[in-house]
Amino acid sequence: MERLELKNKPLFQATLGDLIEVFEGVANKEGKDGRGSTNPSSKKRYVRGMKELAEVLHCSVPTAQRIKSSGVLDAAISQSGKTIIVDVDLALDLLRLSNKKWGRKYSK
Template identity: 35%
Template sequence: MNKEKNKPNIDMDTPLFHLSIGEFLEMTKEVTKSVLSESEANKSEKTYLYGLAGLSKLLGCSISTASRIKKEGIFDEAIFQQGKLIIIDKEKFIELMKQKKYK
């Protein structure tokens, strides 16, 4: 005998104490799946910082110190500049910081 799972149609206004244990578990599974899929989608998106202000915020230093760090060229793989526009790939920058001993 094959038993088909009947998904309960739960109204969002239904109080929790009116749900059976099975309905509650089914609801938590679906919520968990949706939260995990959203977090995976957010992880796949690149995070960029813009300008020396963004770099200084990431490093927790002044803008002049961020400018000096950028000019040293240690993190050129993570920093892209077109004219006055500066874009920093946050994940790549952090990865390079872990690899290199910066003083």
């Protein structure tokens, strides 16, 4: 159906096919702007608090606290009083680049 016909049609008269066509056009327009990445994980993820950080790192809360206190994640952490906000992607990259083996007492 023509776009002009869709604009002139009242919403209550639109069929399901008309709505799907409109939403597909919107989705295609967002992907073709040339600025955005096609990677769906390009949006930043943040967690708040030590418990959520521990869940992301798949470790216990005391281990997450030791990692945070060591200074490895300082670039990824914003802290105001007791509240911390962590940029997850940056924190995982920083941990990947550090050579410490967290949570292992003995090296083999």
